[in-house]
Structure formats: C-alpha cells, structure tokens
Amino acid sequence: MPNEFAIDITRIRDDARKHLEQGALTSADTTDVDRVVAVLNKVIASEMVCYLRYTQNAIVAQGIHREQVSAMFVDHADEELGHFQRVSDRINQLGGTPDMNPATLKERAITEYLEPEDPSDLQGMIRENLLGERVVIEVYTEIVHWLGDGDITSRRMMESLLKDEEDHADELNDLYEG
Secondary structure, three states, X not given: OOOOOOOOHHHHHHHHHHOHHHOOOOOOOOOOHHHHHHHHHHHHHHHHHHHXXXXXXXXXXXXXXXXXXXXXXXXXXXXXXXXXXXXXXXXXXXXXXXXXXXXXXXXXXXXXXXXXXXXXXXXXXXXXXXXXXXXXXXXXXXXXXXXXXXXXXHHHHHHHXXXXXXXXXXXXXXXXXX
C-alpha cells in the first residue's frame, strides 16, 4: 500500500485545548523558542540597519545616475522595512518581544552602517550595499539550515527574506563597476 497519511485528530484536539495559551506554538515546533527569538532579534536589527543605510543613501546620492540608483535604494529600503515588520511579527507570534531598542540596534545587527564620505560616489554606495547584502545572504542561509524542520514557519519566512536579499544583491551587482 502507498505511504498513507494518518493522524490522530482526537489527540491533536486534546493537545490544542491543553496548550491554548501557547497561541501558534504547537508540539510540532521542536526548536528552542527563546534561541529562535534571540536570532530573529538580530535579524530585525540587521533589517533596520539596512533600511536606514538604503534610505540615507537614496536621500544624499548625487551625480548623473542619481535618479536610477536612488530609486533602487528606495525600493530596497521599502523591502527591508517590510522584512523588519514581518520578523517582528513572527517574534511576537512566538511569544517573544521584538527588540527595537535603538541604543543597541547597531551592535546587534550583522551588517554595518556606513555613511558615504562622498555623496557623488554612487559606486561606493552600491559597493557597501552589495557587501551588506552578501553578508546577510550568508547569515540568512545559515539561519535557514539551523531552523530546519524544527520551526517551519520561521524557516519559510527566512527563505522568503533570503530570496529578496539575493534579488537585491543581483540588482546591485548589475550596477557595480568594481
């Protein structure tokens, strides 16, 4: 007989009733929730740093290609802010508190925030943002592997963010003349 799908719905319902206060968390989530929240708080710090860097670059950019590059920075900033919100919502769903403390944001972030010395150096801005995206891609890939099947929802969210970050790196790479 082929692999048959069978579940004990009575046990699942009883378990759901017993652990109602846990909200979205179920026995299928096998990760250390506190550790996941700590890692995701590093992600929200990183997303906010990226949002701020892209926004600052979009505002101060100068030069002949300013309009095109600035528009891309604005698009990327908007997506980074969306990531920040999604990850913050997931932390809340897990029963944690998103750490949005600006005083510790920079030290918790995995990317750096550097202001350009010369606003007409669009290549320098592109380079720094591409570097930031490459760091995030590598770390987010590791987070996806680490989460595995222990927290499928967080893993899928991170996979979605990872795809967006790879798209950002691809767009930046198209403009980079390094």
